[in-house]
Amino acid sequence: MAIYGYVRVSTKEQSTTIQENEILLKYPGAVIVPEKSSGKTIDRPAFNELLNTVTTGDKIVVREMSRLGRSQGELMLMIEEYQSKGIEFVILNIGIDTSSVSGKMILGILSSVAQMERELLLERQALGIAEAKAAGKYKGKQSSPATAKKCKEALSYVENGMSKEKAAKAAGVGIATLYRYIKSAS
Secondary structure: OOEEEEEOOOOOOOOOHHHHHHHHHHOOOOEEEEOOOOOOOOOOHHHHHHHHHOOOOOEEEEOOHHHOOOOHHHHHHHHHHHHOOOOEEEEHHHOEEOOOHHHHHHHHHHHHHHHHHHHHHHHHHHHHHHHHHHOOOOOOOOOOHHHHHHHHHHHHHHHOOOOHHHHHHHHOOOHHHHHHHHHHHO
């Protein structure tokens, strides 16, 4: 069983020393895995490598939940996925240790809250879209200028007798995209 302490900072000016010290105070033998990139980037090579390294019985320790990820929902899914593989997580600042019953319970509650937040967000988004549609302001996802250009090219092929499927392929656009373009143009 290995214990890994994952540390990450939000800006290059910050130091991981405080996080490292807190982890090593609780888990003196922990292998510290520092992330060199900022929290604003999605790409976290050290964390991805850590997830590929851990095996059943290993433990990942972080100072706070935000070190693992920004999105609560994705974070909870990731933790649950690795827990099912026998990997445990410890989040020091809120006292969660998924190897304990209470830690699993708290994690379950947080997971439910994250799911509820996601559903509320989708509900508010749907209400906003409905309101905008009623006001005639909602246009949906607009195609990029490059896609519109390809669709126009495909339509010129269709006007010259080519089938829509062949025209879409020749212009480098998906057939469904071409049909949506035709529908929105009429």
